[in-house]
Amino acid sequence: MSTAGTDTAQAVEVRELTKVFKGARGVRHQAVADVSFDVPVGGSLGIVGESGSGKTTIARMLVGLERPTSGRIAVLGRDRSRPARRGVERGARARELQIVFQDPYTSLDPRQSARAAVAEVLRHHGGLTAEQRAKRLDELVDQVGLTERQALARPRDLSGGQRQRVAIARALAARPRVLVLDEAVSALDVSIQAQILNLLADIRAETGLTYLLISHDLAVVRQLCDTVLVLRGGRVVEQGDCARVLDAPAEEYTRALREAVPVPGWTVGV
Amino acid sequence: MSGPLLELSGLTVDIATEDGAPRTLLDGIDLTLARGEALGLVGESGSGKSMTVRAITRLLPAAARASGTIRFEGADVGAMDGSALRAYRDGGVGLVFQDPRAHINPTRRIGAFLIEALVRNRKVPRREALARAAAVLAEVGIDDPARRLRQYPHEISGGMLQRVMIASVLLAEPRLILADEPTTALDVTIQQEVVAILDRLRRERGMGMVFITHDLDLALAVCGRVAVMYAGRIVELRSADTLHERAAHPYTAGLLGSRPAIDRRAERLAAIPGRPVSAFESGQGCAFAPRCAHARPACEQRPPELTEFDGGLVRCARVTEIRPARPSKEASV
Amino acid sequence: MREKLRTTTGRLGLAGTASAVFLLVVLLIALAAPLLAPADPNRQSLLDAYTGPSAAHLLGADGIGRDILSRLMFGARTSLLGPALVVGVSLLVGIPLALLASWYGGWVDAVVARVFDLIYALPGLLLAVLTVALFGPGLTPAVAALSIAYVPFLARIVRAAARQQRVSPYVDALSVQGFGVLRISVGHVLRNIAPTVVGQAAIAFGYALLDLASLSYLGLAVQAPTPDWGVMVSDTDALLKGYWLPVIAPGVLIVLTVLALTVLGARISGEKPPRYLRRAKRTGDRRVPNTAPVGTPNQKETTVGAVG
Numbered sequence: 001m002s003t004a005g006t007d008t009a010q011a012v013e014v015r016e017l018t019k020v021f022k023g024a025r026g027v028r029h030q031a032v033a034d035v036s037f038d039v040p041v042g043g044s045l046g047i048v049g050e051s052g053s054g055k056t057t058i059a060r061m062l063v064g065l066e067r068p069t070s071g072r073i074a075v076l077g078r079d080r081s082r083p084a085r086r087g088v089e090r091g092a093r094a095r096e097l098q099i100v101f102q103d104p105y106t107s108l109d110p111r112q113s114a115r116a117a118v119a120e121v122l123r124h125h126g127g128l129t130a131e132q133r134a135k136r137l138d139e140l141v142d143q144v145g146l147t148e149r150q151a152l153a154r155p156r157d158l159s160g161g162q163r164q165r166v167a168i169a170r171a172l173a174a175r176p177r178v179l180v181l182d183e184a185v186s187a188l189d190v191s192i193q194a195q196i197l198n199l200l201a202d203i204r205a206e207t208g209l210t211y212l213l214i215s216h217d218l219a220v221v222r223q224l225c226d227t228v229l230v231l232r233g234g235r236v237v238e239q240g241d242c243a244r245v246l247d248a249p250a251e252e253y254t255r256a257l258r259e260a261v262p263v264p265g266w267t268v269g270v
Numbered sequence: 271m272s273g274p275l276l277e278l279s280g281l282t283v284d285i286a287t288e289d290g291a292p293r294t295l296l297d298g299i300d301l302t303l304a305r306g307e308a309l310g311l312v313g314e315s316g317s318g319k320s321m322t323v324r325a326i327t328r329l330l331p332a333a334a335r336a337s338g339t340i341r342f343e344g345a346d347v348g349a350m351d352g353s354a355l356r357a358y359r360d361g362g363v364g365l366v367f368q369d370p371r372a373h374i375n376p377t378r379r380i381g382a383f384l385i386e387a388l389v390r391n392r393k394v395p396r397r398e399a400l401a402r403a404a405a406v407l408a409e410v411g412i413d414d415p416a417r418r419l420r421q422y423p424h425e426i427s428g429g430m431l432q433r434v435m436i437a438s439v440l441l442a443e444p445r446l447i448l449a450d451e452p453t454t455a456l457d458v459t460i461q462q463e464v465v466a467i468l469d470r471l472r473r474e475r476g477m478g479m480v481f482i483t484h485d486l487d488l489a490l491a492v493c494g495r496v497a498v499m500y501a502g503r504i505v506e507l508r509s510a511d512t513l514h515e516r517a518a519h520p521y522t523a524g525l526l527g528s529r530p531a532i533d534r535r536a537e538r539l540a541a542i543p544g545r546p547v548s549a550f551e552s553g554q555g556c557a558f559a560p561r562c563a564h565a566r567p568a569c570e571q572r573p574p575e576l577t578e579f580d581g582g583l584v585r586c587a588r589v590t591e592i593r594p595a596r597p598s599k600e601a602s603v
Numbered sequence: 604m605r606e607k608l609r610t611t612t613g614r615l616g617l618a619g620t621a622s623a624v625f626l627l628v629v630l631l632i633a634l635a636a637p638l639l640a641p642a643d644p645n646r647q648s649l650l651d652a653y654t655g656p657s658a659a660h661l662l663g664a665d666g667i668g669r670d671i672l673s674r675l676m677f678g679a680r681t682s683l684l685g686p687a688l689v690v691g692v693s694l695l696v697g698i699p700l701a702l703l704a705s706w707y708g709g710w711v712d713a714v715v716a717r718v719f720d721l722i723y724a725l726p727g728l729l730l731a732v733l734t735v736a737l738f739g740p741g742l743t744p745a746v747a748a749l750s751i752a753y754v755p756f757l758a759r760i761v762r763a764a765a766r767q768q769r770v771s772p773y774v775d776a777l778s779v780q781g782f783g784v785l786r787i788s789v790g791h792v793l794r795n796i797a798p799t800v801v802g803q804a805a806i807a808f809g810y811a812l813l814d815l816a817s818l819s820y821l822g823l824a825v826q827a828p829t830p831d832w833g834v835m836v837s838d839t840d841a842l843l844k845g846y847w848l849p850v851i852a853p854g855v856l857i858v859l860t861v862l863a864l865t866v867l868g869a870r871i872s873g874e875k876p877p878r879y880l881r882r883a884k885r886t887g888d889r890r891v892p893n894t895a896p897v898g899t900p901n902q903k904e905t906t907v908g909a910v911g
Contacts, residue, residue: 050457051428063779087783094781107772109791121780159545160315170776189314190484191561194528194541201538216457223530223539246532260462261532262487264514268469 010077011178011210012039012062012097017071019057019234031057033234035071039227041177044204044211046221046242048257049231055214058231059182062212063099064090076177091125098171102183104163108155114141114166115151121173136173143206144169145199161192165199172203178210185220197223218261222246230254273344275446275478276303276326280338283321283330283502293550295321297502298338300576305445308472308479310489310510312525313499316548319482321502323448326480327363328355342446360391364439366468368451370431374423381419384438406437410467429460433467440471447472447479454483465492486525490514498522501557502549508582518584518593520562556587564592619870622863629860633679642670644677644830653846665849666840675852678830682857685746685824686811690757690804692750697758698800702788705765716762719755727752727814735823742815745824749814753807760803764796802872809864816857832857 019032032054039045049055060066062073064083072081075096084090101107109117118140122133141151144165155163164184171179181200185193201224203209215221221228222242229239230253238251249255283296296318303309311319324330326340328347340347342362350358367373374383384406385399394402400419407415410433423431432452439447449468453461469492472479483489489496490510498506498521506519517523527540544561555570556562562569566588574587586592612620632639641661648668655663662671704715727749734748735741768774769792777787793800818824819833827834832853841849 050459063775065775065778087781090781090783092781094779099776099779101772101776103772107776109773109777109795111791111794124780124782124786161545167776170780174780189546190486190525191314191528191542192545194530194539195543197530198539198541218458219530219532222532223535243535256459258532260458262485262491263532264487264490266487266491268466268491 009040010038011041011043011075012037012045012212013072013074013077014038014058014062015072017058017061017073018069019054019061019066020069031234032061035229035231035234035236037229037236037239039178039210039212041076042208042210043227044213044225046213046215046225046228047231048215048218048221048228050216050257052233053231054234055216055231056182057234059099059180059212059214062180063097064093094176095125095174096176097178097180098174098176099180099182100164100167100171100184102187104160104167104187105155107167108163108170110155113152113154114146114169117166117170118173121170125174140169140172143172143203145195159192160188161195164188164192164196168196168199168203172209176209178212181211181213181215183215184213186215186217193220200224218246218258230257274302274341275305275307275343276301276480277341278302278322278326278338279341281322281325281340282337283318283325284335284337285331286333286335292335293548295334295502295549296325296336297549299502299504301497301504301507303446303478303480305478306472306476307495308469308481308493310493310496311480311482311499312484312486312489312496314484314546316501316546316551317499318502318549319499320450322499323365323450323480323482326448327359327365356391360387361442362444363446363448364442364444366432366435366439366447366449366452368454370435371423371428374431374435376423378422379419380421380423380426380434383423384419384434384441387438387442402441403437406440407434409440409471410434410437411463412437429456429464432456432460432464436464436468436471440475443475445477447477448482449479450482451484452481453488454485461488468492486513486529498525501547501552503557503585504576504583505558505585506582507576512581516580516582518579518582518589519558519586520564520592521558524561556585564588615867615870618866622867622870625859625863626867629679629856630683632676633683636673636676636680640670640673640676642673644669644673645828646670653841653844655848662852663846663848665835665838666844666846671835671849671852674830674835675832675856678832678835678853679856681742681825681829682812682816682832682860685742685815686808688746689749689753689811689815690808692746693753693757693807694800694804696750697754698761698793700754701758701761702765702792705762705769705792706784706788708769712762715758719759719762722751723755723759725752728817731814731818732823735818740823740826742825745815745818749811753811756810757800757803757807761796761800764799765792768792768795799872802868802870805864805868805871809861809868812857812864813861 015036017032017035018030021029021031023029035054035058037045047055047058057066061068062075064080067083068081072079074080075093078096080093084093112120115137118137119133122128122136128136141148146162146165146169150158150162155166158166185196188196197220200211204211211224213221213224225242227240228242228245230237230245230251232253237253238245238249245254246258249258278299278301281296281299282294284292284294286292299322301309311322313319325336326347330336336348342358347358381400381403384403385396388394388399388402389396404415404419407418412418412430412433418426426434447468452468453464456464465488468479471477481489481492486496490513493510496508496510496513497504498519500521506517506522508516513522514526517526521542524540524542528542530536530539542561547557549557553570555572556565556574559565559569569587572587574585576583576585579589615623646669648664651660651664651668652666653664654660657663660670660672662675664670665674700715704712730752731745731748734744738744765788774787774792777791815824816833816836819831820837822837825831825834835853836850836857838849841847
């Protein structure tokens with residue numbers, strides 16, 4: 001195990017991450033147990049699991065929306081196991097890692113157009129003149145494939161796919177190095193899902209962004225990720241190269257998961 | 271009795287809007303379902319697949335108006351009066367919804383939920399109704415049914431609750447099951463189990479089933495025939511075993527190409543540009559034309575008819591010219 | 604501009620628009636009372652005592668010959684100023700507390716909620732009567748007491764609405780972008796719940812007006828001879844002598860104003876369209892098709908989804 005700050009080859013480094021939720025009447029629920037993984041810079045890791053596997057809790061801990069019970073998280077060599085104390089630190093973390101959520105209906109402020117939302121983020125992170133900001137805005141709108149009219153429309157006038165493009169533009173605004181995609185294509189129509197998956201592949205090819213894709217959909221993970229980690233009940237079942245794990249699963253659970261996916265020729269009956 | 275179990279002809283649904291102009295959601299659906307047959311309805315947002323189910327059960331929103339005819343075992347569903355409609359809904363069709371939690375009263379025990387219709391509508395004694403409920407729970411693969419009957423919905427998982435929902439449908443012994451995205455909210459391993467249960471029971475009891483889903487591959491696995499819907503119309507109808515090889519409508523081919531495969535990574539997914547529309551958003555001609563790579567100006571002028579092609583029905587004016595060679599994933603990569 | 608006005612009236616409906624116009628007129632008259640009033644509201648003219656409507660006194664004169672119309676016009680000022688102060692102070696105290704509680708949740712929320720419950724348990728009028736007993740009658744103690752009493756009334760609504768926003772992924776997204784509590788709460792959450800807050804404030808304004816009028820009627824808030832609707836209603840002497848206009852006229856104004864505020868408040872808070880006309884959630888493709896062409900900037904408010 002390497003210490004923070006020395007090993008910059010890893011975009012994301014997670015060690016023995018654990019999260020215990022305390023419920024009513026002191027009931028403890030271990031959502032994530034002893035999870036460790038690395039994502040190299042420019043790499044793409046898929047975290048798959050069914051409901052209750054803890055995959056979303058991991059995503060929320062990575063972005064600082066939940067506090068780990070124990071374990072260590074480092075992004076680009078900088079430790080973020082504890083909440084940011086100051087605004088400066090929050091800003092710095094925001095510029096390292098961003099997230100796109102599942103539901104494009106609730107992940108945008110209903111009163112803000114795409115341009116307004118992205119502009120707000122650009123202003124917040126500073127460092128750009130008004131002119132540079134305007135240029136960056138055009139660049140982002142173009143990059144995610146929104147038309148100028150769509151970029152000026154409020155979320156309610158956009159379709160799910162268009163909203164997800166807005167969410168991606170907002171996440172990319174401050175040029176993060178790592179993007180967490182929390183079921184980011186799950187709520188979309190099949191034909192739209194393909195567009196967004198292509199878009200995400202293009203963005204990665206252009207920018208060398210590191211992806212961490214949280215998904216229940218093995219085919220989506222196959223399409224977008226180099227490595228995969230299979231979670232069950234908060235624990236790692238299996239991890240490794242995506243093709244290897246999905247084509248020749250070493251674990252029974254991974255095999256069951258894979259065989260449950262309807263594919264051409266799949267027949268009903270266990 | 272002979273003849274089809276369910277027959278839809280020219281089923282059209284319009285919904286009134288605040289500004290007064292009616293919007294078309296379903297536009298001339300023709301379908302027949304034989305006894306014991308499983309038919310898949312596949313489509314994206316606005317395709318009208320859920321609206322079709324609502325129309326079949328006459329559960330349309332108040333602002334909606336249906337025309338065309340729906341015949342169940344030869345009887346005109348649209349003309350049914352109160353008691354006939356109750357009998358039809360009680361014992362004729364059974365509905366399985368996507369989200370069982372929203373359709374099962376959370377404050378009542380599973381047992382009370384299951385026997386309500388039997389006791390109230392069919393005057394089955396309570397004790398016997400409970401025994402039947404326990405038997406059906408066992409049939410849908412639930413262990414220790416006696417204990418489950420005393421539990422509340424929040425005490426059991428979503429997958430288990432969906433089985434309870436299926437059990438409740440089975441108790442009424444319907445001839446037709448309408449399953450509206452019954453597994454969309456479930457994990458894949460649970461989906462596999464629930465789908466297997468539905469399939470087995472359907473075969474054992476000779477029930478017809480209309481299975482609605484956005485997952486084409488799932489529909490192909492569960493159903494004998496599959497109707498692909500777009501913008502409130504059927505664009506292709508074909509037997510499930512040949513659809514992968516013979517998909518002829520550009521939209522069907524597009525759907526197949528859009529879905530990533532589990533066993534290989536496509537260089538690029540053959541995505542369909544644009545977004546799915548509803549019937550009222552489409553123009554005069556073919557609703558898919560604005561997204562179609564094969565569209566010609568003529569496509570936007572006149573709506574194509576559903577015509578026979580290569581052993582199935584296809585709604586595309588240019589199908590004979592374009593006929594995708596092999597619209598499977600290999601071809602699209 | 605005209606377009607905007609039309610969509611606004613469309614949203615408020617007939618009753619809401621009528622209420623808004625009525626309130627606007629009352630407000631303008633209150634503001635311009637010195638210019639509009641035909642007479643000095645406190646000028647007595649015993650010769651005119653209890654005269655009915657005439658050219659000199661359009662609504663007649665009261666028991667010591669003061670012009671009723673003028674007293675109504677000036678009375679609008681104190682009658683509206685009091686509730687405005689009550690609502691203003693309550694919001695100023697309540698909104699920050701509510702936002703804090705909804706943001707941090709946990710024990711912060713629990714403490715704030717209990718404090719609200721505690722204040723809620725005390726009837727506002729009782730609190731006001733106690734305050735007046737301690738500090739003597741007058742508008743200031745009455746307003747101060749009611750302001751405290753009204754905090755939970757407004758803050759509970761703000762807290763519930765803000766709580767709903769707080770768990771929205773868009774708030775999470777902003778938080779991941781490094782925005783602070785203040786920025787998100789004020790710049791986003793508060794802006795999004797503004798219609799609810801304004802609507803509730805209007806309703807509270809009506810109640811406060813009624814409460815202050817009651818206190819004035821009892822002689823505990825505004826003191827005669829200051830013109831005030833509540834004080835005017837308390838003119839029992841007139842009623843005993845069979846003259847109803849000096850009492851009924853302010854009474855009707857109070858009722859109409861409170862009614863207008865309640866209707867307008869409910870409209871602004873927004874009775875929502877039926878659920879199936881709004882967006883469908885959940886995974887898969889149950890998305891409601893969006894019906895408005897994208898980006899036609901003037902028709903944002905008119906979009907209605909249909910069933911998918």
